[in-house]
Amino acid sequence: GNSVTQMEGPVTLSEEAFLTINCTYTATGYPSLFWYVQYPGEGLQLLLKATKADDKGSNKGFEATYRKETTSFHLEKGSVQVSDSAVYFCALSGQAGTALIFGKGTTLSVSS
C-alpha cells in the first residue's frame, strides 16, 4: 500500500541556518505530494504541493521538488526563522480527492 516516510525529529537549528527535512514515499501510479505545517495549538495548513514529476512546490521560502526517480519530496529552506518553529508533515494522495497518507511529522525548533 501507499506510505510516507519522513526523517525523525526533533530538528534544532539556529536562525538563518539551512533546513532540509527528508521525505520519501511508496505509491502506485502518480500520487500528489504535499507538505503541511502545524503551529502549536493549531490545525494543519498546507505549506506547498506538487502534482506531477519534476514539479517544484514553493511557499514562504520553502521549496520541495517531486522526484519520481528517487520517490522523494524533500523540504528545504535557505534561511529559517524563529517563526518557522512548528511540526512539518509530508503527505500523499493516491487518487483525486482521496484521503491523505501522512508521515509521522518532524518537529522543527529554531532559536535566535
Added chain:
Amino acid sequence: DAEITQSPRHKITETGRQVTLACHQTWNHNNMFWYRQDLGHGLRLIHYSYGVQDTNKGEVSDGYSVSRSNTEDLPLTLESAASSQTSVYFCASSEGTRGNIQYFGAGTRLSVL
C-alpha cells in the same frame, strides 16, 4: 470566508460513555475526513465521506462511527469511549479533484479517563 469548525475544542469524558465530536464546513466540499493525531504516529484516517449518505472506514475505524446527512456536517461518534481513544481529532474537507487541498479544523483534544 469559508471555514471548517470543530466543537468542542476540549472534552473530558469517562470510559464507556458515548461521545460525539462535531465538524462543520462552509466550503461546500463533497469530501470530508476524520483523522486522529498521536505522538509517534502522525495523523491516521478514521472515517471519510465523499458525499451525502456516503461513509467509509479508514485505517483506525474500530470504535468510531460517522454519518453524513448533509454536505456541511460529518459528526464523529465514539460509541463507548476507551482510554486508547484519548487523542487529538482533526476534521478536514476537500474538493474531489487531483492535487486538491485538504482544509483542516483546529482540532478537538479528547481525554478519556
